[in-house]
Amino acid sequence: MSTPVITYNRGMSRWEPNARSRLEQAALELYRERGFDQTTVAEIAARAGLTERTFFRYFADKREVLFGGQGALQEIYVSAIASAPESAAPIDAVAAALEAVAPMFRERHAFARQRQTVIAANPGLQERELQKRAALASAMADALRRRGVAEPAASLAAEVGAITFGTAFARWVSEPDAQDLSALIRESLDQLKLITAGK
Amino acid sequence: MSTPVITYNRGMSRWEPNARSRLEQAALELYRERGFDQTTVAEIAARAGLTERTFFRYFADKREVLFGGQGALQEIYVSAIASAPESAAPIDAVAAALEAVAPMFRERHAFARQRQTVIAANPGLQERELQKRAALASAMADALRRRGVAEPAASLAAEVGAITFGTAFARWVSEPDAQDLSALIRESLDQLKLITAGK
Numbered sequence: 336m337s338t339p340v341i342t343y344n345r346g347m348s349r350w351e352p353n354a355r356s357r358l359e360q361a362a363l364e365l366y367r368e369r370g371f372d373q374t375t376v377a378e379i380a381a382r383a384g385l386t387e388r389t390f391f392r393y394f395a396d397k398r399e400v401l402f403g404g405q406g407a408l409q410e411i412y413v414s415a416i417a418s419a420p421e422s423a424a425p426i427d428a429v430a431a432a433l434e435a436v437a438p439m440f441r442e443r444h445a446f447a448r449q450r451q452t453v454i455a456a457n458p459g460l461q462e463r464e465l466q467k468r469a470a471l472a473s474a475m476a477d478a479l480r481r482r483g484v485a486e487p488a489a490s491l492a493a494e495v496g497a498i499t500f501g502t503a504f505a506r507w508v509s510e511p512d513a514q515d516l517s518a519l520i521r522e523s524l525d526q527l528k529l530i531t532a533g534k
Numbered sequence: 535m536s537t538p539v540i541t542y543n544r545g546m547s548r549w550e551p552n553a554r555s556r557l558e559q560a561a562l563e564l565y566r567e568r569g570f571d572q573t574t575v576a577e578i579a580a581r582a583g584l585t586e587r588t589f590f591r592y593f594a595d596k597r598e599v600l601f602g603g604q605g606a607l608q609e610i611y612v613s614a615i616a617s618a619p620e621s622a623a624p625i626d627a628v629a630a631a632l633e634a635v636a637p638m639f640r641e642r643h644a645f646a647r648q649r650q651t652v653i654a655a656n657p658g659l660q661e662r663e664l665q666k667r668a669a670l671a672s673a674m675a676d677a678l679r680r681r682g683v684a685e686p687a688a689s690l691a692a693e694v695g696a697i698t699f700g701t702a703f704a705r706w707v708s709e710p711d712a713q714d715l716s717a718l719i720r721e722s723l724d725q726l727k728l729i730t731a732g733k
Contacts, residue, residue: 424729424732424733425729426729426730426732427732461665462661462662462664462665463661465661465664465665465668466660466661466664469664487701487705487722487725488725488728488729490701491697491701491722491725491726491729492729494697494700494701495694495697495726495729495730498690498693498694498697501693502686502689502690502693506686523686523690526686526687526690527690527694527730528730528731529687530623530624530625530687530690530691530694531625531694531726531727531730531731532727532730532731533623533625533626534623
C-alpha cells in the first residue's frame with residue numbers, strides 16, 4: 336500500500352507558522368522606521384515574507400495591527416463585571432474587570448512598548464487611542480448599568496476604572512523590564528482611593 | 535465749532551456689534567442643518583451678515599468656533615491650582631480649579647447644548663473633544679507637579695478632575711433648563727468620593 340504524500344506548497348498554503356506575530360513585528364518595525372502614515376500593507380507583508388492576502392486574513396487594515404485587541408479587551412471587561420458577586424460594590428466589580436484583563440498582556444510587553452512609540456509619534460493614532468479608552472469605559476458603564484447601578488455612579492465608576500488601568504499601563508510600558516501589571520493596577524487603584532479621600 | 539462727524543460704514547468697518555456671537559450662532563445653525571463637514575466659512579459669514587475676513591478675526595477656522603474656549607479654560611485651571619493654599623490636598627486644588635471654571639459657562643448653556651448636538655453627530659469632532667479633555671487633564675497634572683505633587687498622584691488627581699467636570703457638564707448640557715454648574719460639579723465629586731470608597 337502506498338502512503339499518501341502530503342505536499343507542502345508555500346505559495347498555495349493557507350497557513351503560515353506564526354503569521355500573525357510575524358506581521359505584527361514587521362508592521363511595528365516599519366511604523367517606527369518610516370512612520371505609520373508612510374507604511375503600506377504591501378510593505379508589511381513583504382517584510383514578514385508573507386502575502387498581502389495573508390495580512391488581510393488577520394487584520395482589516397494597517398491600523399488594526401495596533402488596535403485589534405480592543406474587541407477582546409471589551410469582552411473580558413464586560414463579562415468580568417457581569418459575573419462579579421451580586422454584593423460587590425461598583426468599584427469592586429470594576430477592579431475585578433481590570434484584573435481579568437491583565438493576563439492578556441503577559442507576553443505582550445515588548446509589543447506594547449513598540450506600539451507606544453508608534454502611537455506617541457502620530458496625532459491621528461493618539462486620537463484613536465483616546466477613542467479606544469472612551470469606548471472601553473462606556474462598555475464598562477453599560478455593564479454596570481445592567482447590574483442595576485444608577486447614573487452617574489455607573490459612568491463615574493467606569494471612568495475611574497479607565498484611569499486606573501491607563502495609569503498602571505503607562506507605568507508598565509514605560510519600564511524596559513516587564514513588571515507585574517496586576518500589581519501595578521492594584522497600586523494605582525489604591526493611590527486613587529487615597530487621592531479622592533483627600534490624602 | 536463743528537462737531538466731528540462719525541460715519542459708520544458697514545462694509546469698511548473693522549468692528550461689528552456682537553460679531554463673535556453672531557458668527558457662533560450662524561455656525562451652529564449651519565452645522566446642525568447641513569453637518570459640520572458640509573459647512574464652509576463663507577456660508578457662516580454670509581448667514582451672520584458679515585465678511586469672511588471678519589470671521590477670521592475671531593476664529594482660525596470653522597472648528598475653532600467649537601473649541602476656541604480651550605485656551606481660556608486651561609489658563610483658569612492652571613492658575614487656580616497654582617493659587618490654592620499650600621496646605622491644600624491635590625484633590626482640593628483640583629476641586630478649586632473646577633469651581634473656578636464654572637462661571638465661564640454661566641451665559642453659555644444654549645451654546646453648549648447646540649455645540650453638543652453638533653459634536654455628537656460627527657466622529658472627528660468627538661475625537662477632537664476627547665483630545666481637548668486629555669489636554670486639559672494634562673495641563674492640570676503639570677500644575678500639580680509644579681506644586682510638588684509626585685507622580686502618579688498628580689496625573690490621577692488631574693484625571694479625577696477631568697472625570698468630575700465631564701460628568702457634571704454632561705448632566706448640565708443634557709437638561710433644557712440651565713442648572714447651577716458649580717453645584718453639579720460638587721455633587722459629581724462627592725459621588726466619585728463615595729464610589730472610590732466602595733459605596
